Amino acid sequence: MAAWTGIAATLLTNGKTIHIIFKSPVPLTENSVCNEPPNSEHAIELRFIQAFIAGEASMIPSCALNVINRCLKDIMTKSSNCSPALPAAIIDACIKRSHLWHQFHHLRLTRNMRVDVNVQEFSNSLGNGSLNSVLQDVPLHNVDVPTASCYQTSLIPKNFKNRTPEEMEKRVTLSPKNSDCLTINEKVLNIIPVALKTYLTMDSVFCNNEEEVQNYPFEFINPLTPSSMPLHCLNSKVEAIIMLLRNFSISPGLCNGTRMKVQRLHGHCVEASLVTGSNRGRTFLIPRTKLIPSDCKYSSHTKQTSVSISTCVFNDN
Structure with a gap:
């Protein structure tokens, strides 16, 4: 498999x-x-x-x-x-x-519900909040969020404040935009009452023409965040939940998307334990890694970062 x-x-x-x-x-x-x-x-x-x-x-x-x-x-x-x-x-x-x-041997479904006009109208109206006013045949309150699941206050303190490390492992916030992820990550880290440690990347640009390198100053390169790349300024804390951005070893579960809990923050690596899977609780060292994005449009942009991780929040794309 x-x-x-x-x-x-x-x-x-x-x-x-x-x-x-x-x-x-x-x-x-x-x-x-x-x-x-x-x-x-x-x-x-x-x-x-x-x-x-x-x-x-x-x-x-x-x-x-x-x-x-x-x-x-x-x-x-x-x-x-x-x-x-x-x-x-x-x-x-x-x-x-x-x-x-x-x-290939093709196995075909006999009915594609997604192309049904009613299903499309149902999905669109559900997403924009006009379900009951658009579809006449759908009963009122056919899709309803339980009252117990609705909150008037911020979800960040509700889900993350005054929680034990074990409770933090089971909580995940999904966000459609990277910018929202960064904002939520910062707020969640501020809730954890321990010292903050910052890791900085060492960015480089490789071009066929050495003179062209001068067109890419560090002030321009550092803020770039290509897909699956960590930030130039990566903040983390002990007990914070992090997510790997690279495949290291599949058999123990160290791959892109794996969630881990920070145990110690060293100078050039992060000591973290798995919070899911059959190896839950096992501790690994996440080393300094050289990363080259495959979708960056600015020549050959390389980030050599202390750790290949992101913190707390998933981008649901």
Whole structure:
């Protein structure tokens, strides 16, 4: 069993990511090559596997399938009959655009409720708060938030203030925007009555033309927050709940999205324990890590940060 993301792999029994199984590079491109010698022990194990089951198939880009296909062709003693394909353009990156798609066995649903007009109207009216005024056939109070779940005061003190560390582990706040996450994180950290420690990143810019580096001063680079990257100024406290932003080791559960509780804050690493999964309570050191965003539009922007973590709040996108 395999998954595309590390957090999904932890939900599977002995689950691993596709990158680990096939030793594929990160990030993946159409011309990437897996670091798996055909005669290695791991390659021999792959050769005798009858079928690979991968979760989150809709998230797997077509270029990843092509890279895996080439890897398996090198490993197998007899090449498969898949015909070669031209490099996929970025607009054809979904799994259905892969040249291997015709070899899949398709299981189709008989009814797509999302395309039903009534369902669309129901979802839209529920989201904007006009449910009872838009749909005539829906009974009043068909969707209603229980009174016990409604609060007039701020949810942050309600959920996080005067809570034991064990209670803090079970509380999560979801936010649709990164800016809201940062604000909530700061408020939650202020509630924890211990000293605050700040970690700073060491940012760099790599360009083909050295003179172009002068166009990217640190005052401009430091505030940038590309996807899955920590802040330049990262604040944390002992007993704070943090979330990993990188896959370190899937088997113990150290992957992107794993929640941990800070035990100690060292100079160049964070000592934290897992709060979920079969290894709950086990302590690890999160080291200083070099991070290179794959979606940054400013040349090659590198953050060398003390820890690859974010604090407290999830961005629900």
